[in-house]
Amino acid sequence: MKWTTREIKYLEDHADDGAEAVASALGRSVQSVKAQAKRYGLSLRRAWQCPKCGMRVQTPLSSKTGWCVSCTRELRNERIAEEVRELQEEVRREERVNRERQRLYSAKHRARKKLKKS
């Protein structure tokens, strides 16, 4: 069956959905879609558009974030940075507590010494 101009237009617009998706959308065989794509010099290589950065990428979007690899890694980096900030805050707090304890022990020691002298 001959391809209509509407079908060819669809193929042009959706080639990067992949041969199978175009075939099922048009009710054509995968083989037929591949033949037409070849005829019109269209690549059926799968590509996805990332909803976060808007880039078209050749690797599937993350199933967790729905974003491209780079956006997903950026999000992961932000989370790690947040963990680092929390850990550093914990360390600073512990240092503060230790310094205070040290100060109190010294004060206690000095006070005892004074008592013995008198």
Ligand SMILES: [Zn+2]
């Ligand atoms: Zn992205």
